[in-house]
Amino acid sequence: MLSSNIASSSLFLSAICLTLLIVETKSQLSSTFYDSTCPNASTIVGGVLQQALQSDVRIGASLIRLHFHDCFVDGCDGSILLDNSANIQSEKDAGPNTNSTRGFDVVDNIKTALENSCPGIVSCADILALAAQASVSLQGGPSWSVRLGRRDSLTANQAGANSSIPSPFESLTNITAKFTAVGLNTNDLVALSGAHTFGRAQCRLFSNRLYNFSGTGNPDPTLASSYRATLQQTCPQSGSGFNVANLDPTTPDSFDNNYFTNLVNNQGLLQSDQELFSTNGAPTISIVNTFSSNQTAFFQSFAQSMINMGNISPLTGSSGEIRSDCKKVNGS
Known part of the structure; x- marks a missing residue:
């Protein structure tokens, strides 16, 4: 019994040490890190x-x-x-x-x-x-x-x-697995996808949805027909594929929650966008609904998810270096 208790205590202490190590690794990042060395x-x-x-x-x-x-x-x-x-x-x-x-x-x-x-x-x-x-x-x-x-x-x-x-052509299952592999959860996946509320995407990344989705010879049925017609003007079937379309057709240069409203209206530009709402039974659907109706909730989740993403395996302490030129390693 005594040896069993000692073994249990050792396992418990090991678990505490591992937890402290993880916390210490994350705590090495700080919002005040440059306060004394580069305050501006x-x-x-x-x-x-x-x-x-x-x-x-x-x-x-x-x-x-x-x-x-x-x-x-x-x-x-x-x-x-x-x-x-x-x-x-x-x-x-x-x-x-x-x-x-x-x-x-x-x-x-x-x-x-x-x-x-x-x-x-x-x-x-x-x-x-x-x-x-x-x-x-x-x-x-x-x-x-x-x-x-x-x-x-x-x-x-x-x-x-x-x-x-993650690729715009991948299934929600595959993309979720890639987020899980770096320690991000489903809420992070949906919130970070909301960055597509501004910016552009090249036609080659979604033109299959307009003309030949999954080799069917037909457009993606989850794409609103009126939206598809607009996109076909920007991305003709014989085009180069490098024209760009707004990721958010409503407010393309503003950071807001319209991305999620677009998904609810079947106006997600990329396959990986629309699947957040159109994949039957997916846990992402309820999150999309919340963010589409509550911009504050989206903003709060997005900010936290950006912090979470920024915590993925940073080099700290004496690891790596501070490059003087971002394009090359020092001394090269």
């Missing part, structure tokens, strides 16, 4: 982004997408920003990113501004997190305290980008 970091990021928005209204959505695509591949470590080199196969050339991700020049401008103010302090991974928050708040969405202290990776993972980033 957030203001500098917002200023560069505000200037960029004057000539490119899409840039906010593009920067959120960079943060999302970064975090889903080995964590939020700035790996998506690395160019090809002798030792690196860039994630920019992975299927989900090639000819699609954009905004790298704005990230470089933010990095330059930060290096001028506080050299060697703010990581590229944290720039993506700060830029995502500023993108949302500047276009009408919620604000939140970004947790900071990430460091930059020394390598990229192109194969991981090809396999880990």
Whole structure:
């Protein structure tokens, strides 16, 4: 009995130690991380982004997408920003990113501004997190305290980008599995999908829904016919596939909850969008209904889910580095 109690106590202590380790890992990110070393970091990021928005209204959505695509591949470590080199196969050339991700020049401008103010302090991974928050708040969405202290990776993972980033063609089951694999739940999945309330998508990412859905020779039955007709004007069957359509046809440049109202009205642009509402029996349906009728609930959930996503496997402490140029590893 005594040995059994000792074994049980050991298991209990081990569980406590593991819990403390997890909490400690997450606690290394802090909203006050740069308060003494670069107190104007957030203001500098917002200023560069505000200037960029004057000539490119899409840039906010593009920067959120960079943060999302970064975090889903080995964590939020700035790996998506690395160019090809002798030792690196860039994630920019992975299927989900090639000819699609954009905004790298704005990230470089933010990095330059930060290096001028506080050299060697703010990581590229944290720039993506700060830029995502500023993108949302500047276009009408919620604000939140970004947790900071990430460091930059020394390598990229192109194969991981090809396999880990959710695709607009995937089933809800597959996408849910990819979110679960990085510690995000169903509410996070629906809330983060709400980032499609602004920005654009290329025709090649949804044209199958207009003309030949799942090889049937017919359009996707979950796509409203009037909306489909409008999209066919933008995306003719013989087109190149690189024209763009608004992800939200109602308020395309504002961050609001109309994305969810669109889903209820069968006006989700991407297959992965509409499946949140049109998959029979899916747990996502009730969440979509809540967010479509309550923008405050969506904003609160979105802010928390962005924090949750930003916590995916960050490099902290002495891991990685603070890149001086987001496109390349220091000394390369």
